[in-house]
Every structure is written in C-alpha cells, then in structure tokens.
Amino acid sequence: MISRRTLLLVAGTAACVPAHRSNRNSLVVGLTYDIDTLNVYSTGFLGDVEAAVVEGLLAPDADAKYVPVLATSVPTIENGGIVPNADGGMTITYRLREGVKWHDGAPFTSADVAFTWDAVRNPAFIAESKDGSEDIAAIQTPDPLTVIVHYRKIVPGFATTLFTFGILPRHLLSGVDLNTAPYNDRPVGTGPFRVIAFKRGQYVLTERNPYYWRRDAAGRQLPYVDSLIFKIIPNSNSLLMQIRSGELDLVVATPYDQAKQMGGLEGVDLVRSPLLQWQHLDFNFRNAKLRERRVRLAIAHAIDRTAIVRALGGFPRPIQSVVVPVFDFHDPGAVMPAHDPARARAILEAAGWHLGADGVRARGAERLSFRLVVQAGKGDDELAQQVIIAQLQAIGIEAKADNRAGVAYRQARYKGDFDLLYSAWVTGADPIYSRFLGSKGTNNSLQYRNPALDTVLARMEGTLDPAARKAAAFEMQRILAEDLPTIPLTTNVAVVTKRRSLKGFTPNPTNMTPFVGAAFWRLEA
C-alpha cells in the first residue's frame, strides 16, 4: 500500500505541477496506436513521430503543396530542376541546403540521398512501400550538395514518395540490415527533434535537435519547444481521461466517439483537419444491370449524403468528386446528381424497371437486387451501409449487406466479387487516379473501361505542366460526373484535440501528418 506521506507528496506535486510532468516547455502528445517501428519506410502507420524527426528533400504543406525542406527549391521545368529527356524519361536536379547536420553532428550530403534510394530498393529490405524507387534508373552526385536523379519515365508525382518520406543516414546505415537495424528504434534524422528514448508500448521521448538548420522569420533558432513526448494510449477512454487531467496536450487523431466530449473541455480546442481520403460507392461493371447508366444515375439520385454524415456523428464532409476539395485541381463545377428520390423513381420507371409486389423493381425476370459489400467490423462503414440500403430501398432497389472480413474482403474488393462496394481510398499529396479508374488500373476492381477517360488520365499523369494537368483533371471530373462509375460520398476529417496554449499548430491533410510542422509549435503560458 502507498504510505500517507507518499500520497501527500504525490498530491503536493500534482497541485503545483499539474498532471505529473517535469517540464513546462515540453509538449505531451497522445498516440492512439502502438508504434511498430520508427522507420518511415517500413511502418504500417502514418509516421507522426518520424515526421518530427526525419526530414525529406521536400514536404507537403497544409494545402498539400510541396515546399522545399532539405532541398533549396522544389524542382520544376521553369526553374530547370526538371528536364524531360528525348528517351521519354526525365532528369531531376536537387540543390541541397548547406550546413545541414544529422542528429549526431555528421554533415548531411548528396551521398545520403543516393544511399536512401539504394537502401529502399534493396530486395532484402521488407518495406511496406517502395513506391518511386523502381522508376529511377540512376542517381549521380557530382558534389556534396547536388543530386541528379534520372527517371525512366515522366513521373509528375515524383515528389509524393521516396525522397519526401525521409532521407536515411548513410554513415550509420551503410552495410546494415535495415530489417533489424537499431535505427528502427532510434532513428537519426535531420529534423527539429531527436529521439532519446523509445519504450515500446509506453512512449517516445525526444529533445530539441541542437544542430537544427531552420530559423524563424525573426532569426530565432527552431524548434520553440524543448521536447515532444509521445505517449502511446490506444484506449480511447484513457485518452479522454488524460486530456481532462492535463496529462496530454495534443491528440491528432481523436476517435470520433470521444471527440464530442473533448470539445466541451476547458482550455481545449478541437480542430478539424481535412484528410486526403474519400469514401465512395463503386459499381461493378461485370454486372449487366449496373452497366446500364440509367440504373447508376437513379442510384446517384437516391443518395442523400447529409444522412450519411449524420449517421457518422457529423464529422465527415460530403463531397462531389474523387478529387477532394483540398487540391487546387478539384473542380467545383463537377457535381454529382442531386438527392432526388422522385426523379430516381421516374428514371427507373422510364427505363422499364417497374415496382414488383415485393417492393423491388424488376424488368422481366431481372430484379434490381444487389449485394453491397463493406469491410466487416468497420463500425463507421457498417453504419453508412445501413443508410445507403435504406435510401436505395426508397426507390425500389434492394441492397443486401454482404460484409466480409480480412482476406475475404480484400479478395472481394480486388477480384470484383461485389455488386456495390462502399469503401475508401487514402492517397498522398499527388494521387494517381488511373490506379483506381484507368482501364489498366491496379486498383480498378470495378472493371470500368472508358477509353476517353484513359486518354485524359494519360494526359494528366504524363505532363509536368501544372496548367495542363489541372485542365486534364477538370476534364476527368466532368467525365466521372457524367458517366458515374463511382459515386464519391464523403471525405473524413481528422479531429485534432489540442490544448489552447499550443500555438502555431497547422493541420496537414497528407500522409506526412501535422508533425511535419512541429518545429513551429510553441507553448504559451
């Protein structure tokens, strides 16, 4: 048992330093998942900790636009950083920032950039994503501050992956097995914070990087905060408790079920941060009934997005396009058919689909009855599914829940074993839409084939000219709104819970997480 003196002591400390913390200029962050590894290339999570520790050459900002980090500028055709080659490839030249040092004081050079490519493409390295590494043919490093990357083809989305995720330190990892390297527990980067302890299942402790290269506009050395402490708290009740008791300052992915309660707390702000993610209802084009555009149009008219949003606690936002509104190539003019059940019924009636005695429309022997697949166990998806089923029923279409778990769900999704599919895609800051909707897209499980769309997608994904890309993107969105192969429904938001004294916080919608801006966070008394 605890002695009375200890109890008094603990109570006393608690009274003067709220909530058991040692340093007032440190920020305590609650992570809702248990970290697997701190290596950006092999973690199965978004790298919150990593984003504050490891830097890339470029990083996406709050508007999902790339800004230079370890490079001095974002390569473009205009500034000569990108040169298309006669052989169909391209060459990208990065100038690196001078005077950047690793957390151990060693200088950061072009050799580290070349090494990162070598390490990631190494077949022995088990990485979740080696995206981008296979498009590169060769890398040259004529001097310590210049990197020349030769690509096999035109890759407008080159900034999404490899060198943006983070650069690996060659002087520490050369010849080391990255699957088992101590680096995975104690990553060494060039970022504003360096890891000084990682206790699995408990916390990651960081301190300010004394060598950090960045200064604020007034010339003051960054970061402002002395340390970031990441506490691992997978239980959402405990998360709420610790926010209430003052033990936590920031949670960037507040579970929806706790978000409402946190919003009412004194001194706590809720920030809604958009995500590069969209929920959608897909049609399977293997099904003859769904190949009929009038059926798809009727279904589109039957959908009421506000009802879905309401069922999901009011957090997601309704969308009209697969291009979420964060992007500047989002076309506000490309809108989906409006919610209009009467119109939907009329369309089906005109197409010869008449209401049967069982409440389901039929044409001859064919009934408008579909299997609607969602991933079993995903509570939010199953809720949305119920709303969609009810909305379709209202126009005489029967949708039957056909939920699959795990491998069975993956199989159904990729092999096309569904009629209707409600699911989500998450993308980087430079999405490649042909993957989802192109005739040869690896994720086109709809088997949607539209040569006109393929042409537009090829134009969009083969050009380095932003204006041409935007024009093609608009055209793509108009085609999708007209042909309706998929119905974009909502985009989720991340709910950030933060203490009001935390200033300078900017949400980041990309997979680089808001921690990419952690150098600029400060705590006010």
Add this chain to the structure above:
Amino acid sequence: MTARWLLGRVAGALPVLLGISLVLFLVIHLAPGGPMDVYADNPSVTPAALARIAEAYGLNQPLPVQYGRWLGAMVSGDWGYSIRTGRPVLTEIVERLGPTLLLGGIAMGAAFLLSVALGVVSAARTGAWPDRVIGGFTLAGLSIPVFWLALVLQLVFSVWLGWLPSGGLRTIGVEAASDRLAHIVMPATVLALATTASWSRYIRAGMITVLRQDYIRTARAKGLGETAVLLRHGLRNAIIPAVSIVALDLASVISGAVITEAIFGWPGIGSLFVQSMDGRDYPVLMGVLVMGSAAVILANIAADLAQAMLDPRVRNG
C-alpha cells in the same frame, strides 16, 4: 512423491502443450483477417508488394508447413520475429513481462493477504454483521466490471482530485520510487479487488467446512485459544483446497491483465496481446499464448506439489 513423479508430470505435460499449440495455431489462422489487412485502404501497397511481404514472412505457405516451421524453430529456442515490428518475439515478450509481473505480483500478494483475512473473519462470524459486510463487499467485487471500476477510479483520483496519474508505468523522465508507486496504485487496486472477492469466498467456504470437523472440537475442548484454533487448526486445513485456485490464478498473471492494462496504459503482456491481435501478428500471438498455456500447466503441477507439502495425506497417499 519423488523426483520421478515430478519428471513424469512434466513429461506428461509436453504432449498437452503440443496439442494446445496446434489448436491455438489453427484458431488464430482461421480467424478472419491477417497481418496484411492494415494495407487494405492504401493504394500504394500494390498486390505485388503484398505478395513480396507475404513471402518474406512465409505467409504464402500452406498452414501445415507454417505450423511445422513454427514448431521446429520453437523447439530449437527460436520464437520467430514479430510481423509488426520486425523484432524477435522473445525480446517483445521479455520487455513486457517485467511490468506485468510487477503489477500482477503486487495485486496478487495484496489480494492473498486480504482474502485470507476476510475469509477467516467471515467464517469465524458466519451470519453475524462482519460476515454480512464482507459478503456484501465480495458480491460487489465480483459484480462490478473491471473496466467500470478502473474508469471511476481514474475520474475520481486523476481528474477530480488530481492525486494520481491516470495511466502509464511512470512519469516520463522521473525515476523516483514514489512516482512508480503512484502509477501502480490504481491498476493494482482494480486487479486486487476482483481477485480478493473470489479468493475470500473460497477461503470462507473452506474454513466453514473445516470448523465443523471433529479435530476442531477437540482443539477447543483441550482449551486452545480461539485464535490458535482458527489459524493453526482451521486455516492450515482450509487453505489447502484454495491453493489450487490461487495457483491457477497466479498462472494467469503471466498472460497479463488485458482490460486493466489497456485502460491504465500499462505496457504489459496484456497490452502486447491486444495490439498483436489487432495487427494479426501471428508469431507474437503464438508466443504469448504458448507461454500462458505453459504457465497454467506448470501451475497445475506446482499446485499438486504444494498440496502434498501442506497435506500429509496427499503426500503419503
């Protein structure tokens, strides 16, 4: 009761453990989902990348081959590597074992002392007010859900009073023993309460049976004080059946207190198990479960041993 008996028991336990491991392996793998599920919404993880990862972990092999490989490695002392973290399973488990044993040890120790005291008192005063108060307490202890009690304690002591930290092993960066103690009070209390409630019922029942025996009447008749009758003649005999229960509960300590650890953010085996379950981290799950099963089997043998030591009839019979 010889070394040969012990050897025989341990040898007999091995096929049982083997059978358990086979069943566990099947159940874990037949459950829906798999380690690759985390990639379901991520379009960058192409089917080719998935196949590559599955191959690296041997997940593309048929189940019997996977089990054979796992068993072969296990027998030679290799527990495999975690799919989530890439670290050795044994390292993962050993790291979590310390906090789990600390919490479990303190909670079980407190529970044992408390339940003996409560059991003896209520048996000695059957039907009187102490028995009824203790009876009420044990009923509450058995009926109140652990998670609810944990949350209420957090609300009162962390949020309202601000006396105790609401979770974790320690304040990060603070090494003081008082800090460790402050962190363990609530989870240990929660764990100990439910256990005390159940153990004290067994001890009470055992005491009541024993106190009706002839030798107790004899002890009283020869003029022995009531305390000596209760403790030396009563408890010594009443505790024997309780020992098996206690031993089995102690064995379950090693598997971690899943709910308590989750709510208090205690980095023990229970948390490791939940996280590995979420990520379908097969090697870690197998490691934790086989270790837990082995502990239960060993505890059974230990309980028999302890019974023999406490009860000459078992020893010589």
